[in-house]
Amino acid sequence: MGCSKKKIKYELSKEFQFEAAHRLIKNYSGKCINYHGHMWRVIITLHGHELDEKDMLIDFNELKPLKKWIDKYLDHTTIIWENDPMLTFFKKNNQKYFITKKSPTSEHIGEIILDKAIELFDNQRIKVKYIEVKESNTSSVKVYSNKY
Incomplete structure (x- = not known):
């Protein structure tokens, strides 16, 4: 007397953390115009209607490639807009940086991570629903x- 597979939808989330600095200078005049850092938290949420042969949507360990990508490109780096005049300094002084095409807002950082997550995990059975980016305990964005 189980439920019909079509009526069941599973949703799974996994959280990762990384440390990075950024600043907002594109059409912006608030205090975030100065370089500052966050302990960023990223939550990936996937969803689907069918479980795999292990009766899982996806094994949490199978999400490690996203964490590895985050660690390689975003952790302990400066996330910098491609038009930021300070980019020359970072290049000249061998600083770790990650260049963005838009202002490195939480929204854009979420877009970047979402694109990578879709590349890594989307298939016919499961889809990435959203990425939530938290730059503090009180401020977050879902992309x-x-x-979906």
């Missing part, structure tokens, strides 16, 4: 996949 939804357009496939």
Whole structure:
């Protein structure tokens, strides 16, 4: 007397952390115009209607490639807009940086991580629903996949 598979939808989330600095200078005049850092928290949420042969949507360990990508490119780095005049300094002084095409807002950082997550995990059975980016305990942004 189980439920019909079509009526069941599973949703799974996993949280990762990284440390990075950024500043907002594109059409911005608030205090975040200065370089500052966050302990960023990223939550990936996937969803689907079918479980795999282990009766899981996805094994949490299978999400490690996203954490490895975050650690390699974003952890302990400066996330910098491609038009930031300070980019020359970072290049000249061998500083770790990650260049963004838009202002490195939480929204844009979420877009970047969402694109990578979709590349890594989207398939016919599961889809990335959204990425939540938390730059503090009180401020977060959710960036939804357009496939949701």
